[in-house]
Amino acid sequence: MDGNFPIPELAGGQADAAFRADVDAFLDAELTDELRAAGRETTGLKSARWACEAWRNRMNARGWFAPSWPVEHGGAGWSAEQRLYFENACAARDAPIVMNSGVRTIGPLIIAEGSDEQKAHYLPAILNGEHEWCQGFSEPQAGSDLTALSLRATREGGEFILNGSKVWTSFAHYATHMFLLARCEPGSTGREGLVFLLVEMHRPGIRIRPIDFISGEHETNEVFFDEVRTPAANRIGEIGDGWRAAKALMAIARSNNTTTGLLRRALRAAQRGLKGRALPRQLSQLSMQVDNFEALEARASSGEMPINPAAASSVLKVLATELHQAITEAGLGLSPNNDFAQAKYLSTRAATIYSGTSEVHRNILAHAIGCP
Incomplete structure (x- = not known):
């Protein structure tokens, strides 16, 4: 999706x-x-x-x-x-x-809320691979509580000057562009005083430092901004109202970061560890859960779930990431000495943390059904 x-x-x-x-x-x-x-x-x-x-x-x-x-x-x-x-x-x-973050997240947001000039500039470049995007939301003190972010965006004429850092930024080392949330009003707190910016990664003052996974793979990074100048026009939404754009983007991202296709890939990888043995009950049950999730994903994509879109995205995110972890755990149990099974298991441990922890999403769902 x-x-x-x-x-x-x-x-x-x-x-x-x-x-x-x-x-x-x-x-x-x-x-x-x-x-x-x-x-x-x-x-x-x-x-x-x-x-x-x-x-x-x-x-x-x-x-x-x-x-x-x-x-x-x-x-x-x-x-x-x-x-x-x-x-x-x-x-x-x-x-x-x-x-691809360009196709899956920022592209849909630009289509929905970007200017005609932004659509003409960014969308073709996303499709042909000229632009590769990464997401700059999390900071050392702002993870699931994203409203605690402090990256400063100081207005100077037609530009913002960025100072601060982002962390856990997936594939920043490949990216040509980053969409990020920054605090543009001094003294503001929480969801107020933010701006949603589209920033070119080649701008002077941007530095990337890798964060290796426990498996040894490198996907995430720290990104540092030191007096980075970027055009104020390269933004989605109004200055000071960046949280609204960020919420729209997060709903898109959470609905498609772990899809039925990814779950089926993980299930097939786990089944390869059987090497001719009969399918155990655990994998049979997980396979049925993937079938059920596919039906739910189809309903959500068709707008048929009886809850608001943000809550529907949270449902998909929690169910998919926890199911993904269960599948890779089963795969490791079947092939405990297999390098792929070990790496796959380790790579999914963060799945219930990124894009908001499962606990945060359960709180969102509780509010959606009227819990205090």
Whole structure:
């Protein structure tokens, strides 16, 4: 999934046979053995960089890199059923995982709230790979309590001057751009006095320091800002009202950071550890839970859940990340000495922390159903 947009109607409300056949033919033709191997070997949030680039180019050439973006912005305009079929078909064939923040999060926000100039500038560059985005929200003292952030954005003419740092920034070392939240009104606290900025990562004064995972992989980083000048016009929403834009983006991100396709990949990886043995009851139960989650994801994508969109995103985030952890734990139990199973298990330990902890999301859900 890559954002929440109006869903076109399909005959029968499902991905029809012609669409499925088209997807299958494309995947069979375009997925090389090397790309499949890269997808199968992925333990973190995305596959090897070369594989992501190669697979993005092949999907983009077909117009399928942004499945739910409207067609007028270069997307495929697919329905929820079509997107789920494509993602599951990719997972079944071990396609590379392209967890692209441009397509999945900031692109949909720019489509929904950006200016015409921003759409013309950023959206094509996201699709063709010229722009790679990262998210600058968390800070050393502002994790799940994001409103405690303190990165300063001081206004000087037509620019903001940024001072401070961000932490746990996934793939900042690859990114050309960052979308971030900064405090632009001195003395403000909480959700007030913030600005949502689109910042080029090549600007002088930006420094990146890697944070290695416990598995030894490098996906996250610290990013430091020292007198970084960036145009005030490169923002979403009004100055001082950045929290509203951030909330919209977080709802998008939380709804798609762990999808049915990712769960099915993890389940297949765990099953590879059986090596001909019968499917244990634990994996059978987890497989049924993934089927149930897919039905829930489809309902949420179609706007059919009887709760507000923010709460629906929290439901998906909690269920998916905790299920992802349960699957990788089962995989490690089946293959305790397997390097892939160990790395996959370790890489998912943070899943219930990033994009808000499970505890935070349960509080959101409690408020949504009227709890004090």
